[in-house]
Amino acid sequence: MRTVRKAIEAPRSKRGTPVWELARLFPAQGYWTEEDYLELETNLLIEYTDGVLEFLERPSPQHQLILQYIQMRLLNFVLKSRRGSVMAAPLPIRVASTTYREPDLVYFTKKLADLSKAPTGADLVMEVVSPGSASRRRDLIKKRREYAEAGIAEYWIVDAENFAVTVLVLKDGKYEVAGKYKPGQTAVSRLLPEFGINVTEAFSAD
């Protein structure tokens, strides 16, 4: 039996606005396949859950600067230790059978075998939260569960609103707080014991 959907009036585009009508050429929310999602060619941060595309807020300059600092430090670590690889968003990571997330930073202890496909899981992920991003904060709760279910050994939350870096470590399928670090302290990884971030420096990047 065919389900008839009510015809939706498209918002009307005008010169200079996005072409909203294009949405009619694509599946509606809830009807996207993983292939549709992975075929999208874009630098926009888009995540995927059960047929639904989620467009993430554009990161603020502050967010990008903090991220850049941490990414640089992690990359340095990778180059020195000659182990693993680091990647930044937008990079879809499969965290469940029908869920893809794009963490700010992703670390793999082993180099990826197939660079043409979206990886499943990761070894360490990091998310930066800047002030005023209420939706991001909400996402962290959901992502805590998802990253744990995906078996991601370590999850860092870099919170620029409260100036804290929380290191979560996976134990028995759930995250435990291994450490919560404030300015003046060094946040250290349990997965990569030689890797640490000076919290003051991370939040004063500019």
Added chain:
Amino acid sequence: MSAVEIQPVDEPRSRLGTPVWEIARLYPTQGHWSEESYLALHTNQLVEFTHGVLEFLEMPTRKHQLMVAHLYQRLLVYITQRQLGEVHFAPLRIRVASETIREPDVVFLANHRLPEDKTVPPEGADLAMEVVSPSAESRQRDLVDKRHDYAEAGIAEYWIIDSEASTVTVLGLQGSAYIELGSYGPGQLAVSKLLPGLEFDVTEVLSA
């Protein structure tokens, strides 16, 4: 990194079951489309292109489609019997000007005009027909915009079937503009000058 954008209040948000409006942000804004990016859109929806702007045509009604089928069938018989070329119905992309691509409801392409490459949009046409849809936008497009575009493309004859006005208008190219060869109402026979012997009973067309 550029300044943070404030989301405009009227930016549409998708929800479960609705179109994903946000997809539009992956593409150029209106006025900034190239012919190449337009042609790369793969869709069976009716989308035309004019000077950087995409124009989305309304989904046709059954009535519209019945009228188009009637016109197409008659024209097809005429052209095929005389082996004059090809007859097509929308959506077939026709380039009518340097930055304009249209998808006429019915179109006749004479043999000399057919591109070797069957995947490339033909340049211009020999006869075009449009069945006007009810909206104001559609009327403007068919009666004004396309009249201009098709003349510029050198399409010798342009037929406008207007069920709202109950007329079939036959326009003939003279120089660089159309003149009205005839405007026919119910009970009359609309005739072509380009294709002698091609005629349509207006009542039959309008009540298809």
